[in-house]
Amino acid sequence: MQHLSILPILLPLFTGALLLLPPFSKTLQRQRVLSIVSMLLQVIVGFALVLWVQTEGITQYILGNWRPPFGIVLVADPMSSIMVAVTNFLAFSALCYATGSHDKAGGYFYPLFMFQVMGINGAFLTGDVFNLFVFFEVLLIASYALLVHGGGKQKTQATIHYVVLNLAGSSVFLFGLGILYGTLGTLNIADMAQKVSELEGSVAILAKIGALLLLAVFGLKSAMLPLHFWLPKTYSSASAPVAAIFAVMTKVGIYSILRIHGVVFGDEAGELANIAQSWIWPLALLTITVGTIGALASPSLKLLTANLVVLSAGTLLVCTAIQSEAATSAALYYMVHSTLVAGGMFLLADMISRQRGKAEDRFVVAKKMDNPVFLGIFFAIAAIAVIGMPPFSGFIGKVMVLQSVQSAAEQIWVWPILLLSSLGALIALSRAGTTLFWRYSAGKQPEAAQPIHLGEWLGVVLLLSASPLLALFAGPLSELANDAAAFLHDPRLSVEALLTSPLAEGGF
Template sequence: MQHLITLPVLLPLLAGIILLLPPCGKSLVLRRWVASFMALATLVASALLLSTILSAGPVVYAIGEWQPPFGIVLYADPLAVALCILTSFLSLVTIVYASRGDDKAGSFYHPLAHFLLMGVNGAFLTGDLFNLFVFFEVLLIASYALLMHKKDKHTTKAALHYVILNLVGSSIFLIALGVLYGVLGTLNMADMALKVALLQGDDIYLAKIGGLLLLIVFALKAALLPLHLWLPATYGRAMPVIAAQFAIMTKVGVYAIMRVFTMIFGEQAGELSGIASTWLWPLALVTLVVGAVGVLAAEDLRRLSANLVIVSVGTLIAMVALNDEQATAVAIYYMVHSTIACAAMFLIADMIALQRGKVQDRLVNSRGVAEPKLLGICFVVAAIALAGLPPLSGFVAKLWLLDASYGAEVAWVFWPIYLLASLATLVALSRAGTSLFWHDHPNQDEQFEDNVYAGKRRTWALVLILMVPLMMTVFAAPLNEMSNEAAAILHNSQVAIDTVFALAKEQ
């Protein structure tokens, strides 16, 4: 079982290689089955790893048995593994959904989806900042290709902006790593957490520069204002099934902020303690406002869903900025909820667009959809979850968010902005549902092509992903307990330090 921590990374890597080779490379049917099976295997491995960690505590794995902090380590705690489960589940759902025909729109969808899964899981599990950069590059290269899966000029333009911004971000990331390595002599996160409090003189300012450069990179990945402009165009132009899979990618940036600025530059960091908080709080609030305005201004359901991702990022960063265990626990629960709900809305937007002809998912009066009951029910469920209405997980998350921020000095600012953003979400989704389902002009004699219907694969994928908000409400108590445990471990950097260097002593 000691190698279990490697499976969420190795299984997608193995899957990507297998899917490129014969016979999978020549048979689309076989490729679909193998891709689905390997995604399910990654999900099961991640679930087993979480069970192990909850019973035995965080796990460290030294690659090649090189002793930390000199070797590269994987570090798994409840937060990292819970996000691996989320990513693996989302990949499974989108792969099943794409197997209805979206994977025919371009080449190599299935191997690229697994390479993306590998990069995201690796980013969550790495205990080394340079390896975080490496996994960022893996997921970004896969995402570049996936964006171009369906080739048209609008997608190419959005992809070009996305690539250029991320190349700039990668350059800044390398500069930040060079500065921090020059000051601290290590990029192992646990070792950095030990050494950052011992800095003196000019080294403190150099480390602060390195830390703030990292904040810029992670804010770009998370789509935090003012580095958010790439997201609506990119997600709005990508194929919806790919945008649904990308719903997790902004959370990689949020996770990196949580990990680095709590574990390394947290309360134990001396003069460098909380260097990000000054910036995170105002940026989170402005991101919330801009996201809410974007939701109200959206002219189609995909662009609306993309702006909902921005709203979720603003909410998450506001919780991170509070720098409190309870707020972090809420952020973990909300991160899972918002990722699933936004991904579900992208898939629903795709089905609506397929069945409405030339107007696609634009919020205008048009012909009715071929499956109004199925899509109407799915839309209502996703909208209830995103708007934070009972009885789904959005309502639980909203109450918990308000409770976690109630005692903070900034509650008088956060509460009205967050509640107004929630109201804007409710109004926008209500307007979208009215335009898409109530103000249509059904033609009883109209014939729809077979490929626009959901079919078994798409229906099962939608049902599976929409069951999550309900299950998160039913099992809110154990999820609350697990989130609190994950937050407690994250805020106690000594746990990671002891776990990593206990391994070094054993070797």
């Protein structure tokens, strides 16, 4: 079990490499089988890692046996292990859906998908900021190719914007890392948190610049206003399984803000304590507002889902701005909920699009769908979960977020905006549902039925069934979220323990 924390990185890496070699590179069916088996194994590893961390405590994996803070270290704590498990489950569901037809649209889909999963898992598990940059680049490079998978003018145009913007973000990331390494002499997160309180004067000002540069990069990844404009078009133009796995990518940005600005530049950072809070507060509330307006103005279900991702990012940013254990716990629960539901909605939107003929998923009158009952039931589940109505996980997540807002001044701003955003989502999804399922023309010429592949059924059912299950097991999951929040906000666990008492023996 000692090597459990590195398996979420090694498994997709080796699988992706094998898929590029004969005999797997020769046959699509072999690629499907290997990818599904590998991803199922990764799901098992992800949940095993969560259980291991809960029973045995935080685990460090020290590569090359170079002890912190000098070497590369992976840290499996409650938050990172939960996000790895969620990523693997989401990826497995998206891969199941891809077996229907999406993997036939172009070459190298499965290797690229595996490298994407590797980058996301690595970003969650890394214990230093430089390797966070490295894993960011891995997942971004894979995402560039996945976005244009299958070709098309719309995909190419969206990809160009996405690539240019993220290349600029990577450059800013490097500038920020250079500044922080020059001022602190380390990029190990725990070591940075220990040294940042000692900075004074001009050195502290330099470190502040570096920290704010990283905030800009993480804001870009998490779709924080005004750096959100790339997301709706990019996500809505991607193929369904790619858009589904992209649902977790904004959460990587949120996670990075919690990890870097919550631990390194948190309450114990001296002159640099909570330097991001004054920036995140207004931008988070504006992100919710813009996401709601975008959802109301969306002309198609895919674009509506993409704007709902922006709205959920704003909600999570509010939790990061509050900077309390209760808010971090609420953020983690809501992060799991919003990731799985958004992924399921992207898959569902593709199913609906294929059954409505030339109208696709646009909110216009079209022919009646071939499977309206199944699609309608799961659309209703997704809509209720997104809006935040009982009895599904969205209600519990939003209640946790609202309860985490303690001061009256914060409640005056957060409560009305969050509740109005739920109203906006209700209006947008009600319009979408009535148009897609109830407004159809009997006079339109019937078109050939679009059969739904078993893998596509499975992908949608897995992701959208997660919301009622998250509500059913809300007690144990909220305890996991509380443990994760306690770890992040307790310097004795998130800083001193990782430097003074390495929990992993040996290296790799």
